[in-house]
Amino acid sequence: MSKSLNIIVLAKQVPDTRNVGKDAMKADGTINRAALPAIFNPEDLNALEQALKLKEMYPGSKVTLLTMGPARAAEIVREGLYRGADGGVVLSDRAFAGSDTLATSYAISAAIRKMGNYDIIIGGRQAIDGDTAQVGPQVAEKLGLPQVTYAEDIIGVENGKVIVKRRIESGVETVSCPLPMMVTVNGSAAACRPRNAKALQKYKYAAVPSEVAADEKKKAFIEERPYLEIGEWNASTVDADLSQCGLAGSPTKVKSIENVVFTAKEARQVENTDAELEALVQELIANHTIG
Amino acid sequence: MANFYTDNPALKHHLQHPLMEKIVALKERDFADASKYDYAPQDFADAMDSYDRVLEVVGEICGDTIAENAEDVDHQGPHVENGRVVYADGTKRNLDACRKAGLMGMAMPRRLGGLNFPITPYIMAADIVSRADAGFENLWGLQDCAETIYEFADEDQKQRYIPRVCEGETMSMDLTEPDAGSDLQSVMLKASQKEDGSWVLNGVKRFITNGDSDIHLVLARSEEGSKDGRGLSMFIYDKRNGGVTVRRIENKMGIKGSPTCELVFKDAPAELCGSRRLGLIKYVMALMNGARLGIAAQSVGISEVAYREALAYAKDRKQFGKAIIEFPAVAEILSVMKAKLDASRSLLYACARYVDIYKAYDDIAKERSLTPEEKQEAKKYSRLADAFTPLAKGLGSEFCNQNAYDCIQIHGGSGFMKDYACERVYRDARITSIYEGTTQLQVVAAIRHVTTGTYLDQIHAYQEAQVCAEDEGMKNTLAFMAQQYADAVQAVTGVKNPQYMDFMARRLVEMAGYIIMGYLMLEDTQREASFRRSLHVFVNWAQAEVAKHADFIGNFRPEEIENYLY
Numbered sequence: 001m002s003k004s005l006n007i008i009v010l011a012k013q014v015p016d017t018r019n020v021g022k023d024a025m026k027a028d029g030t031i032n033r034a035a036l037p038a039i040f041n042p043e044d045l046n047a048l049e050q051a052l053k054l055k056e057m058y059p060g061s062k063v064t065l066l067t068m069g070p071a072r073a074a075e076i077v078r079e080g081l082y083r084g085a086d087g088g089v090v091l092s093d094r095a096f097a098g099s100d101t102l103a104t105s106y107a108i109s110a111a112i113r114k115m116g117n118y119d120i121i122i123g124g125r126q127a128i129d130g131d132t133a134q135v136g137p138q139v140a141e142k143l144g145l146p147q148v149t150y151a152e153d154i155i156g157v158e159n160g161k162v163i164v165k166r167r168i169e170s171g172v173e174t175v176s177c178p179l180p181m182m183v184t185v186n187g188s189a190a191a192c193r194p195r196n197a198k199a200l201q202k203y204k205y206a207a208v209p210s211e212v213a214a215d216e217k218k219k220a221f222i223e224e225r226p227y228l229e230i231g232e233w234n235a236s237t238v239d240a241d242l243s244q245c246g247l248a249g250s251p252t253k254v255k256s257i258e259n260v261v262f263t264a265k266e267a268r269q270v271e272n273t274d275a276e277l278e279a280l281v282q283e284l285i286a287n288h289t290i291g
Numbered sequence: 292m293a294n295f296y297t298d299n300p301a302l303k304h305h306l307q308h309p310l311m312e313k314i315v316a317l318k319e320r321d322f323a324d325a326s327k328y329d330y331a332p333q334d335f336a337d338a339m340d341s342y343d344r345v346l347e348v349v350g351e352i353c354g355d356t357i358a359e360n361a362e363d364v365d366h367q368g369p370h371v372e373n374g375r376v377v378y379a380d381g382t383k384r385n386l387d388a389c390r391k392a393g394l395m396g397m398a399m400p401r402r403l404g405g406l407n408f409p410i411t412p413y414i415m416a417a418d419i420v421s422r423a424d425a426g427f428e429n430l431w432g433l434q435d436c437a438e439t440i441y442e443f444a445d446e447d448q449k450q451r452y453i454p455r456v457c458e459g460e461t462m463s464m465d466l467t468e469p470d471a472g473s474d475l476q477s478v479m480l481k482a483s484q485k486e487d488g489s490w491v492l493n494g495v496k497r498f499i500t501n502g503d504s505d506i507h508l509v510l511a512r513s514e515e516g517s518k519d520g521r522g523l524s525m526f527i528y529d530k531r532n533g534g535v536t537v538r539r540i541e542n543k544m545g546i547k548g549s550p551t552c553e554l555v556f557k558d559a560p561a562e563l564c565g566s567r568r569l570g571l572i573k574y575v576m577a578l579m580n581g582a583r584l585g586i587a588a589q590s591v592g593i594s595e596v597a598y599r600e601a602l603a604y605a606k607d608r609k610q611f612g613k614a615i616i617e618f619p620a621v622a623e624i625l626s627v628m629k630a631k632l633d634a635s636r637s638l639l640y641a642c643a644r645y646v647d648i649y650k651a652y653d654d655i656a657k658e659r660s661l662t663p664e665e666k667q668e669a670k671k672y673s674r675l676a677d678a679f680t681p682l683a684k685g686l687g688s689e690f691c692n693q694n695a696y697d698c699i700q701i702h703g704g705s706g707f708m709k710d711y712a713c714e715r716v717y718r719d720a721r722i723t724s725i726y727e728g729t730t731q732l733q734v735v736a737a738i739r740h741v742t743t744g745t746y747l748d749q750i751h752a753y754q755e756a757q758v759c760a761e762d763e764g765m766k767n768t769l770a771f772m773a774q775q776y777a778d779a780v781q782a783v784t785g786v787k788n789p790q791y792m793d794f795m796a797r798r799l800v801e802m803a804g805y806i807i808m809g810y811l812m813l814e815d816t817q818r819e820a821s822f823r824r825s826l827h828v829f830v831n832w833a834q835a836e837v838a839k840h841a842d843f844i845g846n847f848r849p850e851e852i853e854n855y856l857y
Binding site: 193194195196197198199200201202204225227 | 329330331332340341344345348351352388391392393394397406
């Protein structure tokens with residue numbers, strides 16, 4: 001019987017880039033967030049499932065979500081609560097606006113330090129808006145933690161080490177890693193469990209303070225039920241150095257954005273004979289299109 | 292990424308019926324649980340919001356998981372290993388999703404671990420699940436059996452069994468035997484009482500849906516030497532105690548994911564549920580009414596998928612240079628399918644609401660005595676539920692079969708191949724008009740409401756309701772059909788021959804059912820104009836059916852009946 005674990009799940013609210021319509025981009029080449037519904041980043045849901053599975057395996061474990069974004073990102077924490085997480089924090093400050101991955105991982109690692117007392121930090125491999133896959137590893141580096149990337153299954157904890165199956169180019173490998181540690185989870189891992197009917201009814205009014213600031217009735221309702229209050233932290237709560245936050249802390253500068261429209265440049269007819277097809281396959285292997 | 296709740300606006304329409312306010316108030320006892328349970332609603336709006344959100348979860352699981360697994364489950368099916376059932380892999384995944392989502396024991400009270408949902412949203416979940424996979428609905432829907440434990444078992448039994456169901460353990464109702472199908476009075480499975488007062492069961496049960504479940508309700512003969520239904524009692528068998536093995540599972544035409552078992556009871560320990568001798572005459576009757584409503588929901592869910600599959604194919608399939616939906620002959624089939632679907636769904640939820648009200652009163656009556664007004668109301672709705680259940684099950688399952696047939700027809704030759712979902716839907720649909728009482732037995736249950744006037748009274752009540760000017764003509768047509776029905780009832784009862792009444796019963800019950808569905812859709816149209824199209828198509832169809840029956844009855848000479856008897 002292993003001890004209970006303190007697990008932090010990093011999750012991001014992202015525009016649903018999988019259902020892109022014609023008005024998904026603004027004229028200046030940036031994302032038109034109004035046209036795309038905000039969703040729980042898919043691989044962060046895979047990460048959450050791993051955390052909830054560990055919670056079941058090691059009774060007494062605690063799963064806390066951490067998300068950075070505007071107050072409406074509290075929806076991410078609620079979604080986690082509906083599925084079995086114990087609580088969450090929204091890291092929200094105008095000072096974080098315009099963060100690249102370096103500034104983001106700085107802010108998140110500051111928040112994790114503030115939370116303290118963690119065993120495993122789990123995040124999705126990458127977000128579907130930026131597709132960088134950098135934030136998880138950077139957080140681990142900033143906290144000085146060992147990390148396992150591309151995880152497909154966190155098998156369990158044995159003798160203080162976490163056993164993780166990870167997806168690599170040529171197959172899968174199983175590795176062990178000492179606690180505390182960081183894992184980033186691949187989309188090929190188990191899908192996240194559904195929302196639970198009781199938890200959904202229990203937590204549907206959970207909110208960060210700024211969401212209910214203007215509604216005295218809701219505020220009072222949450223005050224009577226402390227489990228409904230979602231943490232809302234800003235730069236000063238996590239003792240962040242403002243020069244490392246947001247645009248100021250982001251060495252990445254976007255020079256210009258270009259819309260790339262794929263067009264067919266050449267077409268070639270191949271006869272349906274074994275010889276011709278064989279030649280085509282060889283050619284495609286040679287120029288690394290396939291294989 | 293499909294959601295079978297949010298993609299179907301008809302569901303929300305029925306969930307938001309005005310009668311829900313009364314139902315929720317009764318079910319929630321003016322929201323007394325709010326201070327005791329963190330997931331209990333604060334008020335009516337809060338409760339409705341919870342139903343809506345939970346149904347959205349049901350819709351998501353059904354669209355993303357259960358429907359996706361349906362084909363594999365149909366191919367793989369369950370099997371028996373060492374006297375135990377092993378579900379198909381997809382079935383296991385479906386059950387896991389439903390358990391994690393907490394969708395078991397939905398209608399059970401919170402003190403026993405349930406969600407305390409009224410029957411209406413619970414039945415809506417059954418409707419949605421059936422659209423995804425009718426066979427899985429049987430496993431999931433057997434949580435209904437907990438209702439029987441809740442209504443008739445003692446408090447200790449409720450405390451021991453119901454929380455287990457809410458946690459996800461499955462149930463079965465073990466009624467049928469090789470020589471006792473529709474005729475349950477012939478049940479032989481023997482219950483013997485030992486000297487210490489405990490009971491053991493011995494014998495064989497057949498055609499038991501999910502027969503290797505965790506908790507069984509078993510109908511058995513407790514009174515030695517008795518021959519009829521009055522010698523039968525209800526027992527609870529707990530699989531943890533052992534004593535029951537699965538001898539085989541049936542190779543069925545449809546709902547193949549749902550294991551239909553032959554069970555052997557060998558000194559299987561069991562507990563008496565409720566009082567001796569009331570097994571069949573009271574408890575099974577209650578159990579069956581719940582189960583019939585479940586099959587009515589299953590029928591509507593199958594009708595829904597049949598319509599959707601047919602519609603999608605008709606839009607996609609091109610012949611003679613255009614999509615086949617553009618041909619009037621095809622479009623008419625689809626319109627009638629949609630009308631039957633909408634009509635059977637309106638009837639289903641009308642029935643569910645009646646069940647909700649009388650059951651809530653029954654439950655309140657356990658806590659305090661009802662006022663005379665409440666008693667009167669409980670009686671009224673109990674009677675309506677009793678009258679509407681066989682209509683919803685009987686006619687709903689026939690419509691479901693007709694829609695499955697038409698779905699294949701729209702697919703043409705491809706529909707006859709195993710390549711499209713429609714052939715599975717067609718096979719799955721077939722059982723709905725057979726189990727939990729065939730359509731013929733639903734007619735037997737419904738006919739007394741023809742003769743005692745329950746249906747006609749209700750039709751007259753519908754006639755009182757105001758409709759918008761545009762629908763006055765429709766209302767007049769329905770009134771005309773109602774008169775044809777009333778005349779036909781009088782003509783048949785006037786002969787004063789029970790055999791003749793039996794012979795005409797199906798026709799009279801169908802006339803009543805079609806007219807009632809017409810009025811319900813008229814009511815739907817007042818709240819939501821998009822039902823108007825289906826209302827017209829349905830009433831055109833029903834008017835012809837009612838006239839056909841009226842004609843048959845009017846032209847028929849009672850002595851002709853000899854030609855129909857064997």
